[in-house]
Amino acid sequence: MQESKNIAVVGSGLVGSLLAIYLRNRGHEVDVYDRRPDIRTIEFSGRSINLAMSLRGWLALEEVGVAEEVKKLAIRMDKRAIHLPGKPLYFQPYGKEGEAIYSISRGVLNKKMITLAEKAGARFIFESKVWDVDLDEAAIHTGKSENESRMSARYDHIFGADGAFSRVRHKMQRQSRFNYAQEFLNTGYKELTIPANADGSHKLEKHSLHIWPRGAFMLIALPNLDGSFTCTLFMPFEGAHSFESLDSDIKVQQFFEKHFPDVVEDIPSLLKEFFRNPTSALVTIKCFPWAYSDKVALVGDSAHAIVPFYGQGMNAGFEDIRVLNNLMNVHENDWHSIFRQYESERKPNTDAIAELSFRNFMEMSTKTADPQFILRKKIEGRFAAKHPDKWAPLYSRVTFSERPYAEALAEGDRQRAIMDRIMEIKNIADIWDSEEVEQRILGLLETTVPAEMWK
Amino acid sequence: MQESKNIAVVGSGLVGSLLAIYLRNRGHEVDVYDRRPDIRTIEFSGRSINLAMSLRGWLALEEVGVAEEVKKLAIRMDKRAIHLPGKPLYFQPYGKEGEAIYSISRGVLNKKMITLAEKAGARFIFESKVWDVDLDEAAIHTGKSENESRMSARYDHIFGADGAFSRVRHKMQRQSRFNYAQEFLNTGYKELTIPANADGSHKLEKHSLHIWPRGAFMLIALPNLDGSFTCTLFMPFEGAHSFESLDSDIKVQQFFEKHFPDVVEDIPSLLKEFFRNPTSALVTIKCFPWAYSDKVALVGDSAHAIVPFYGQGMNAGFEDIRVLNNLMNVHENDWHSIFRQYESERKPNTDAIAELSFRNFMEMSTKTADPQFILRKKIEGRFAAKHPDKWAPLYSRVTFSERPYAEALAEGDRQRAIMDRIMEIKNIADIWDSEEVEQRILGLLETTVPAEMWK
Structure with missing residues (x-):
């Protein structure tokens, strides 16, 4: 039987609001703190990149029944439209027929998520900056400014959902042997x-x-x-x-x-x-551990900020919450085990999406215009269409699958090594769509081990 | 004509003291701050690993004429003595005849370096913690404790030589786009x-x-x-x-x-x-940039703390100072250029020694007892002895050479790739000292590009 807990969520962004909905659905009392005013009452900032919601994001929303409502705010994008100088516009479908990502304004979505969390019974405390966190006591000290009188509140658990420059993580950083990197x-x-x-x-x-x-x-x-x-x-x-x-x-x-x-x-x-x-x-942030005892845990950007070139930042943060929820089903009141398994399960996957996002920065800015790269993608596309069971494109593994990011990275590396060999074929530009090339890829696939096998 | 400057060095450790000697020799006024009491007046802490001084360290000491005096405190070590369970003790020479590293107690050396810096005219201010640094003004705010009255002092330049958990770097970290990692x-x-x-x-x-x-x-x-x-x-x-x-x-x-x-x-x-x-x-710390404008620069562990398994931590820090001094000769009063070139020249090299030190952790703890590894080392040793112009061992490149660490890493990777191929030879254990293996290595060396060529 699951006990109801008093839980503080620091940060009313997308991930913090979603977490609040999940925790309310589990019957916990939830206070969400944010140092900023209620985003629903202000003009949005003009420093945002539109979000691209994909499968992982939708699954996390579906599990608490809010996907349909959010979808009303989104525009379906089923392809890239590539504008090259002096050439006609051309289109690259993102996936198979029916697969698409969804454009949503960050501000519009955040407002909706807060409203949905309030409807679920979460309390939002705005303009209340968390100045200090007592990790052992799960207590937070808040106030409008550093000099004004402070409020203190003690909880059973605290979540840091306060973004790339997280105050909660900053407190955890002072522990010995806390690994941290910002690049x-x-x-x-x-x-x-x-x-x-x-x-x-x-x-x-x-x-x-x-x-x-x-x-x-x-x-x-x-x-x-x-x-x-x-x-x-x-x-x-x-x-x-x-x-x-x-x-x-x-x-x-x-x-x-x-x-x-x-x-x-x-x-x-x-x-x-x-x-x-x-x-x-644009920053990549990595850290470990993500949790302190059974008291405090980091979710979303505070644990793993990534560059935006795979459109997975929000999706990865939402997936954190779904993973946490599954572990709460498994471990019930054993928050120690929930937090240990959460950080050890998620860390390799968020490291993988950080790496993939960084690589996509190179790919989007330089390679989408490179004829060799386009040929490579054509060969992969042809092979994947004929052998969909043998060759899921990396982009699809990340975007249209819920398999772990780490598996996508490993399988992508295997595919890349195979395609490196294929591109070494001298007259590849002439024979790219031949039976010979197809057989060669099949042969190389047989002599290497797919990532699923060693997971 | 070089102008005399007022310079603060934060940290009276090995690197800070050596820097003070160099700066005094160049005619600058030097104040060295340390939050601890004078190490010459106290018992040493019992948490130190003995230092292994090698060529880079000695060269930095020689340039200011203190190498001979320091050598009196050192014990020459020309080999590893390897103790395996149930086997006789065996010895691995570190280099060629005449090459050795030198064991020195950290405490003993630090006391000597402070005395040498005082003799050179540096002022030491102990028990004076730097609470804040004003980067634009090159001002430091010091005091015995946070609540006691503070002293402020403004300098022309400040060096942070205050170790892995540097207060000076901490202040630089608050800039936007400061890369930082602790692992x-x-x-x-x-x-x-x-x-x-x-x-x-x-x-x-x-x-x-x-x-x-x-x-x-x-x-x-x-x-x-x-x-x-x-x-x-x-x-x-x-x-x-x-x-x-x-x-x-x-x-x-x-x-x-x-x-x-x-x-x-x-x-x-x-x-x-x-x-x-x-x-x-044991921590590896990396950051960038290392300097702020022409005002503040980091040296030694505050810029690049590494794990101790290559015995290069102090040597790398001492080399920072020699590189800085050479750049002061070139750029004279243009401290902006001194600092820019210092950080861009040193960063790839300290990243390389960080990587090599981490790899040596694996090698020392596991591989020194592995027969395959020992065979590999025997083959390399035999080849290096016959062709010293073609194969300088990685350890020697790091320890007995003043060529850049980054070159040693790249050349070590090239040698490793060659030896991977050699170790794939089926009966290698039987023919390891044959003409055939030697010719094979020579052939592989000819088809790859040495690191010096692309530097």
Whole structure:
């Protein structure tokens, strides 16, 4: 019989709100703290990349019965739309017929999640910063500012869902033998907007994630329900093509006209947004352990922030919660075992998606325009279509499967090694769709061990 | 013409003291702060591994004319003495005739370095903790405790030589886009002592670094001038053979009698030391950048703490100082260029020695007892002796050379790939010293590119 507990969740973002719904459904008392005001009462910040919800995210929402409601806020994207300079637009389907990812505005989703958590009975305490956490006592000390009078509250358990620069994790870091790493990309990002047409329709093909790959920099655009697109420019902070170098209206205008001529007209507030919106950094954060005794645990970005190039940040955080919930079913009131198994099961998988996301940064910005890479993808695509049981594409393993990320990474490495051998064939460009190449791949598959086998 | 500057060095350890000597020799005013009392006035802590000074360390000392004086404190070690259970003791020379590393007690050396720095005119301010650093102003705020009145002092430049858990680096960490990683081994260590014989002589062969490799754990012993040996037991914190499991006198005694029967009698205070001395953690720390503007720079462990298994921690820190000094010769008063080139030149090399040190942990504890590994080393040794121009052993590149660590790592990887191929030869154990194997290595060397070429 499961006992009802008093639980604090620090952070009212997507993962914290979802966790609150799960915990309420299990009959616990839940207080969610956030240092910011209620996001439902304020304008959103203009420093966000649209979310791409995929299978792992949907499964976590379905389990608490809120998937349908969230889907109303999402736009289906079944393909990449690739804009190359001087070439016609072309489309790459993300998966098989019926498979798609879903574009959702972070702000819109967060508001909805908080409302759903409130409906489930969670209490939200906004504008209440957690200044200190007592790990042994599961007590938190909060207040509006450092000098104002503090409130203290003791719980049975505390979850840190307070993001990449987590205060809860910061407290755990002071333990001896706490592994921690933060690594920034030299590439930053800036949000821009393509507004809707006057009739509310989308200016670009609506059911696509649009990409303008340009080597060291890249523009992407994801659709919103209101007909607009949220664009993100990824570019190095310093160097030849960089945020630092684009320091005047004329330079920005010329840069966009030169590199993004097919879309520059669609961003009417380009200069205003470019200089008003912040240039944000991209960080990978890893740490271990994720939990302290049976008292405190980290979920989502506070445990494993990743770069956004696989669209899996939120999906991985939501999957944390589903895994936790399954372990609560197994271990019931034994929170020690819940937390130990949670961190040991999730850690290899979030390390894997961190690595895959970093690699996709390289792939999206440089390789999507490389003929050798396109040929490789064509060969893989042909083989996967003929032998779907033998060759699930890496992207599909990550995006349209609930198998562990670590397995996807290992299997992706195996496929890459096989394709390296195939691409070494001298006249591969001529015989890529031949029986010979197909047989060669089948042979190589037989002499290597699939990742599922050694898991 | 070089201008004299006012410079603060935070930390009076080995690297801080050496830096103070260098800076004084260049005509700067130098204040060295340390939160601890003067080490010359106190008993040393009992949580140290003896140092192994090798070429890089000696070169840095020679350049300021203190090598001879330090050598008086050191004992030459020209070989490993390997103690395997049930087998006769055997010796592995570290290098060629005349090459050796030198055992020095950390405490003894630190006292000498402070005295040498004082003699050079550096001011030491002990029991003065740096609570805060103003990076833009190069100002430090010090005091005996957090509540007592603080002193502030402004300098032209500040160096953080305050070790793995550096306060100066902590302040630099708050910048955006500061990369940082701390990773602990699951293995810890404990100091033990083999005292001298009654006549002051050493109980074990004096000119050797003694190793008792036992797989997951390992004992080492380094000689001291007074006839004693400083021993270090490396062992996992938790698990079957672990510090956690050895929780009683009888368990410790039985453990040593079983695994180290040839030396247990030589550690008369085993039980007392085992339970009195702390169990210390081993950490690798990486960060970047190492410098802030032309104001503040990190040196030694504060920039790059490594695990001790290559005996290069102090050597790498001393080499930082020699590199800095060379850059001060080149760039004179342009401290901005000094710091930029210092961090970009040193970072790949300290990353390389971090990796090599971690790998040597595996090698020392497990592989030194593995027949395949011993055969591999014999083949390499034979080839290196016949072709010294073609095959400098990795250990020698790290220990007896001043070429960059990154080159040693790359060249070591190339050699390892070649030896992997050689060890695949079916009857290698029978033909290891044949002309055929030698020719095969020569052939493989010709078809791969040495690391020097692409540097």
